[in-house]
Amino acid sequence: MVLVLIGIAVGILIVAILIIKATKTPSHDVLGVDMHCRKCGIKINGLKCPKCERTTKSFGV
DSSP: OHHHHHHHHHHHHHHHHHHHHHHHSOTTOSSOOOOBOTTTOOBOSSSSOTTTSOOOOOTTO
């Protein structure tokens, strides 16, 4: 019986946290995650940073 009450309390706590997180995130955000480059710190929209990425392809020469 005590385990059931503890389970209910934990469930209510998890639901409350999820409701708070859902109300704080903007409606157009899917995940609510901002991606930043680890080297320079600018916001990136893809996998590679346009500033830190090597722009010239030299084919090993």
